[in-house]
Amino acid sequence: MYELLPYIWILFMVGLIGATITVAMMGRPKKAPKKAPVQAVEVAADPLAESEPVLDFGDELAQMDKK
Secondary structure: OOOOHHHHHHHHHHHHHHHHHHHHHHOOOOOOOOOOOOOOOOOOOOOOOOOOOOOOOHHHHHHHHHO
8 A cells, every 4th residue: 555655645745636627717807708899980989989098108208317
């Protein structure tokens, strides 16, 4: 029995790693279903809603220049 102990331990560790990988794969979010293309007739109420955010570092750069 003691001769099999290292093999049982290795099997236990491989099972533990396999279970961790399986749980992580099952817990991932599923792909969102593809939606039908929206017609271009809809107009956004806020024109900035679809634009990319703009980062403004002007104040930080001005403070860095003063130092």
